[in-house]
Amino acid sequence: MNHFELRDGELWCEGVRLSEIAEQAGTPVYVYSSATLRRHLGVFRDAVSAYPDRLGTPLIAYALKANSNLSVLQTLAEAGSGADTVSEGEIRRALKAGVPAGRIVFSGVGKSDREMAFALDAGVFQINVESEPELERLARVAREKGVTAPFAIRVNPGVGAGGHAKITTGGITDKFGVTAEEAMRLYAEASRTAGLKPQGLACHIGSQISDLTPLRRAFTILRGLVEALRADGLEVTTLDLGGGLGVPYFNQPDPPGPEDFAAMAAEVAGGLDVQYVFEPGRMIVANAGVLLSRVIHIHRRPDGGRRFLVLDAAMNDLMRPALYDAFHDLRPVKPRTDGERETYDVVGPVCETGDTFTRERDLPRFEPGDLVAFMSAGAYGAVMGSEYNTRPLAPEVLVRDDRWAVVRSRPTYEEMFAAEPKAPWL
Numbered sequence: 001m002n003h004f005e006l007r008d009g010e011l012w013c014e015g016v017r018l019s020e021i022a023e024q025a026g027t028p029v030y031v032y033s034s035a036t037l038r039r040h041l042g043v044f045r046d047a048v049s050a051y052p053d054r055l056g057t058p059l060i061a062y063a064l065k066a067n068s069n070l071s072v073l074q075t076l077a078e079a080g081s082g083a084d085t086v087s088e089g090e091i092r093r094a095l096k097a098g099v100p101a102g103r104i105v106f107s108g109v110g111k112s113d114r115e116m117a118f119a120l121d122a123g124v125f126q127i128n129v130e131s132e133p134e135l136e137r138l139a140r141v142a143r144e145k146g147v148t149a150p151f152a153i154r155v156n157p158g159v160g161a162g163g164h165a166k167i168t169t170g171g172i173t174d175k176f177g178v179t180a181e182e183a184m185r186l187y188a189e190a191s192r193t194a195g196l197k198p199q200g201l202a203c204h205i206g207s208q209i210s211d212l213t214p215l216r217r218a219f220t221i222l223r224g225l226v227e228a229l230r231a232d233g234l235e236v237t238t239l240d241l242g243g244g245l246g247v248p249y250f251n252q253p254d255p256p257g258p259e260d261f262a263a264m265a266a267e268v269a270g271g272l273d274v275q276y277v278f279e280p281g282r283m284i285v286a287n288a289g290v291l292l293s294r295v296i297h298i299h300r301r302p303d304g305g306r307r308f309l310v311l312d313a314a315m316n317d318l319m320r321p322a323l324y325d326a327f328h329d330l331r332p333v334k335p336r337t338d339g340e341r342e343t344y345d346v347v348g349p350v351c352e353t354g355d356t357f358t359r360e361r362d363l364p365r366f367e368p369g370d371l372v373a374f375m376s377a378g379a380y381g382a383v384m385g386s387e388y389n390t391r392p393l394a395p396e397v398l399v400r401d402d403r404w405a406v407v408r409s410r411p412t413y414e415e416m417f418a419a420e421p422k423a424p425w426l
Ligand SMILES: *Cc1c(COP(=O)(O)O)cnc(C)c1O
Pocket: 063, 065, 066, 084, 107, 108, 204, 206, 207, 208, 242, 243, 244, 245, 279, 280, 281, 282, 283
């Protein structure tokens, strides 16, 4: 459920007309709904909290990389969310938005010494280590500081899943995590190493997962590992089951809901007397955001050829279609009343053939100047934006009830150029 609805013949976000935002903030522009953000976090929390005897009180560490806008984060932090981060920058964002350090997880395959030191100074809850060399470096960085690093080992269970090969992370040929055997060995070694405090295991096998079977297999492997470590006399106090739950993008069957996911997690990996951690990203933010764009013109090839709907949004604003062949539902902000439809290739102005959002899609007929909403654009949208083709980053707007605010402004050209000082010899 989300808070983008048709009323009085046009699309609203909560109590605000999208057309008003487009007119005042300009297009392209991202718009997020506070009510949807809070609702999705609440639905997920209720689902995983429904098994207090099996899952205790889980830490929900929202995966910042899906949408790290500071006001979005603060909205979630105020609703009790923790943070899963993958860089020093993301840790800084989480702290700035008010996420307590004790609710921050630091993940990622290639943390630098500097980033590890920053995380230790900040006092994050846990660093999820993904390889042996990384663990050795973490031990060294912690010893140099005279502290002990709380960490979990990210296990690659050899079970890949996800909506596209580029968002599958749990296959053995993917770069993430260590094998179950390595995890056992590293955990035992770390328990004897100064500077390291092994506290648990983690996994995250992919994104936009539409079937619980691979998750069930991965969680079964993790449970077995926790039991094996304990049988070896080692202490395990946390278990991080990652994120990855899919969301409906309208062209696919609905993925399993948080309730089914939580019931499976409780059944397969519950009851271990650990602090459970979940890292949902997409499911919290995807349907809490839209990208608004305006039709520049319609370009028709002669003799019944393709009809191109040329928008002012492009692949630099929303990469997912170019990167993952992702599908976004496209809706007119003010739907026509005559029901006329056309088949379009929807494209942006960037000089790349990949700058195509969709091909031969049957849509309501559009005219130049009409507003289009890319639905489900709240996750992996604005965060992947770039200034390719010297296009200013699209601004971001947050709505709460009948109020809205620009929460990231569109840079001016002068601001963009200011970051490029002239070489002294020019
Ligand atoms: C990306 C990521 C997530 C979130 O994935 P979603 O599919 O957005 O839920 C969680 N944990 C880790 C380690 C990640 O890299």
